[in-house]
Structures are given as C-alpha cells and as structure tokens.
Amino acid sequence: MHNESYEYKQEVRTQWRADVVVIGGGPAGTAAAISAARSGKSVALIEKSAQLGGMGTLANVSVFMPIGNVTGIYREIIAETMADHLPPDHDSSIAPQYSPFLLRHYLNEKMKKENVKVYYHCEFVGTIVENRRIRAVVVSTREGLRAFEGETFIDGTGDARVAIDAGVPYTTGREEDGLTQPMTLMFTMQNTGQPVKAYLPEGCYEYKDVSDLPQGRRLYWERNGDGSLLVNMSRVKANGAKIDDVNYAEAEALRQVFSIAYYLQKNGFESYALTHIAPQTGVRETNQIRGLYTLSEEDVVRGSRFPDAVAQTNYEIDIHSPDAKKTTDERKVDGYDIPYRSMVPAELDNLLVAGRAISATHVAMSSMRVQATCYALGQAAGIAASLALDGACAMKEVPAEALRERLVAQGVRFAGA
Secondary structure, eight states, X not given: OOOSOOOOOOOOEEEEEEEEEEEOOSHHHHHHHHHHXXXXXXXXXXXSSSOSSTHXXXXXXXXXXXXXXXXXXXXXXXXXXXXXXXXXXXXXXXXXBOOHHHHHHHHHHHHHHTTOEEEOSOEEEEEEEETTEEEEEEEEETTEEEEEEEEEEEEOSSSOHHHHHXXXXXXXXXXXXXXXXXXXOOEEEEEOSXXXXXXXXXXXXXXXXXXXXXXXXXXXXXXXXXXXXXXXXXXXXXXXXXXXXXXXXXHHHXXXXXXXXXXXXXXXXXXXXXXXXXXXXXXXXXXXXXXXXXXXXXXXXXXXXXXXEEEEEOOOEEEEOTTOOSOEEXXXXXXXXXXXXXXXXXXXSSEEEOSTTSSBOHHHHHHHTSHHHHHHHHHHHHHHHHHHHHHTOOGGGSOHHHHHHHHHHTTOOOTTO
C-alpha cells in the first residue's frame, strides 16, 4: 500500500552554536560570512557541496558579468585574484573570465583568514522556529542529522530554502505561469594547436547550423589568452528547485554539451578539445521571497534610488526564454539601487535572504541575479545581521543609516553618493 506521507521524528544533536549562521556558500553566503566575521561575530557557513562559490565554481559560470560598481568584497576578490582586471575606480564595469578552481581555493583560504567556520557536505533539512525567530537549522551531514543554533540566520541557498521552510511566502518564476529561466550546463574547451578528432556520443544531437543550437546562437568567452574557451550554449526548460525538472535537466544538458562541442569542432574550433564539464547544471532562477519591498521591473528600468540601498547595478535585463525558445530578452539599463528591505521577510525577526532569491519580480531578478550583485547583497546581509545583534532588534529594525555607514567602513562605495 502506498502512503501519501510519513511522520518522521528524531532527536537531533547540536553541532555548533554561532552568532550568525549562513546557509549556502555561494557569492551571497560567502560575502555574508566574511562581513559578519569582520563585524566581530562568530560565523558558521553551511554548504551542501564540497566547495564554496556557488554557480561560479559548481556550475563553472566562471565569468563575472559587468555590473557598473566594482566595490566592497567583490572588488577585494578581483584585487586578490585578478589584479590585472581591477578598474581604478569603483564605478566601472569589468567582465573577467576566471578559473573556478582557483576561486574555489581562494575562498577556502579566505574563510580561514576571516575565522569563518565552514561546514561542507551539509545539506539544509529544516528549521526550528519559535516566537518569530529561528532557533536552529537542521542539516544532513556525513554523520547524520545535526542542528546549528544561532542568534541570526542568513539564507544564501539561492532557492530561499530556509525562508520557505520557516513559513515565508514566496513566488516562483514569471507571474503569468510560474515558468523560470532555463538551466545551462557550462563547459570549457582548450585550443590544442592541432586538429582534434570530433566525437559525437550515442544519443546526442547533430547540430548543422546556428539555428539548430539550443539557444539559436553562439555564446562563449575566450578572454585570457591561454586558449581556454568558456561555453554557455546549452538550454534546458526546467526549474532548478524541482526534483523531476532537475533529474531531466542534468541528463539533457549533458547530452547538449557533447552535441555543442561536436558542432564547434566542425565549425571554427577544429583544434579545440573538450576539457571540462561543470559538475552540475547552472540555475538562473527558482524562488523569490515576498519581502518588505519587492524590487520591480519599473525600479530597474527607471533607475530607482532608495534611502536603504545596499547594492547597485546596471547589469541589463537578461531573460533567457522560460519556454526554452531560442530567444533572450536583453534590455540595457542605466543603473539602480537594491534596497535592504528586499532581503527582509516580514514573518521572522532574525532571518535575512541574500542573493538571487530576494524579493523581486521575474523581470527585476533577471538583472540583479548575477554573481557580483549577489556578493554585494551578501556583504550587506552579514553586516545587518551583526547590527541586529548589537542593537538587540529585529532585522526589519536595523537602521539604514548605520548599515550604510558600516558598508562604507568595509570598503563599499555607492555610485552617485
């Protein structure tokens, strides 16, 4: 007989207690951990995989999109790993291609220097909530379930997993049908300097023309002069936060990767060998919380400014077709603010959501979702969590002026300020 559901109870031992518990080690989570530690707080950073960096390392999305404000911890990362790309002023745009392997190592070392305790292979399971506050998060570890207690929590999962489990309302995808931007599996090819035998595995596709390709275009970067080609050309209609979608996407995206590599080897890249395929397919969009303020398409287009601005960007509206059609909605924007309130859920007093899952509409998040902006949002979240502790106040009561002052003290510069 098939049961619809089971009730499962287990006593869970506490692994560690920290002032600030950050769940998710992507750009937002790593920056949040650093800024909270620099504010004098004990920090636990919980990551489900073996590496920090999020989609930048796990999915090999190893090019920083231009955001027009190279500042704060993001600027620090550029200065310490890619100094040649560092612009003289913060209000500039850069788009460097980087090594996901070196970034992975750099972030490991960075956390040691900042005294952040990182827990790898720890997958979020659930929250313990009492009186509008999260007391602990439960995670699955190599030793079974463990609890991490904290005073404040930052959801950097990208999917708002912690917030949703704790009862925060959310939306998914575009407003009319809930479809999210498609997933993409990144890969790299290397120029060997001599002809390479093209190979198309069984079950793959033979693309003849550009119009046959999943995106209907050729999209890649070769910026470092070392013959390394970073390819972003697959496209799979799927929601990266759904079980069945991900199961389909991982197999379909890999099939597309081999097919695209074969096409490139037949069309201008005859000397390039397929050298690395990301361990997992990249996710652009899943869930957005409903926070105190929802960043809108109008905010992005008209260049809205906010007194509680914590991040700024002029990255374009960039919507890969949720229908997986061979189209991309790309619209230039001049620059806008992202307010602190978009990270704050009304339902809980000690939780912030940082990164692409903030409160934003489908169109707005297509612009704010890139890695550099997520680093900025994470840095703000770590400081805000620390200020909430210092002031014994709820996240929504953190003074905007104090938050911005602390951001400036940590090296953040605001364009137009």
